[in-house]
Amino acid sequence: MAIEVFNRYENKYLMDTKAFYNIYNDLMAYMEPDENNKDDKFYTISNLYYDTEHHSLIRTSLAKPKYREKLRIRSYGVPGSDAKVYLELKKKVFGLVNKRRTSLRLDEAYEFIRTGAAPAYRKGMNEQVIREIEYFLSRYELQPMVYLAYDRIALFCKDNRDLRITFDTNIRSRRYDLKLEAGDYGEQLMERGQWLMEVKAEKTIPVWLSKMLSEHQMYRTSFSKYGNEYKKSIRNAPNVERERVVL
Secondary structure, eight states: OOOOEEEEEEEEEEEEHHHHHHHHHHHTTTEEEOGGGGGGOOEEEEEEEEEOTTOHHHHHHHTOOSEEEEEEEEEESSOOTTSEEEEEEEEEETTEEEEEEEEEEHHHHHHHHHHOOOOOOOTTSOHHHHHHHHHHHHHOOOEEEEEEEEEEEEEEESSOTTOEEEEEEEEEEESSSOOGGGOSOOEESSOTTEEEEEEEESSOOOHHHHHHHHHTTOOOBOOOHHHHHHIIIIISHHHHHHHHHHO
């Protein structure tokens, strides 16, 4: 059964392909691939982020307050209209990431967000999470704002399943065709060959990992996929237009 409530710290690191292979090979002494990454295959994650007309959720998040929140629909691969997806409410409080999600059919998730009315409960749904999302939806007028997809390799620690490391690449986005079932295409968010590593742990990371990160000269960075997409396509766009006028 998929975990539906997460409370953990997430540290992020950016790297090129050479650095990825170097640290990935060393990590395999302590970690093993997610079941979806058997035979060295990627799996694709697709997300549809919701926000207000004036982007208030992501603008607040980028200001880095002590409390911030986002809502998205997540699927693994490209779903059909009746496929199972996850409706996720992601919060960050004093650096601790809290993610709460429930499985729904894609058409149910769309309708839930559009109307604010929760679907009829059935086995497989997380009723408590649905109530929390219902309250969240009552506070905002949301609309689909951006599609984000990426290819992922995920690892779990052999001795501690609470430690998870993911590598995302080929991050792409679009602000049109805002349906998960429309396909997993989009414009590149980073240069090709760039990787985003996330170290996810409920508590402190083990000593061996701390030493490994230091040996590979990996330094924490702040990187939000949705946040960087917003800065690239929305926040900085007016500046680009003004420069064109001056020139």
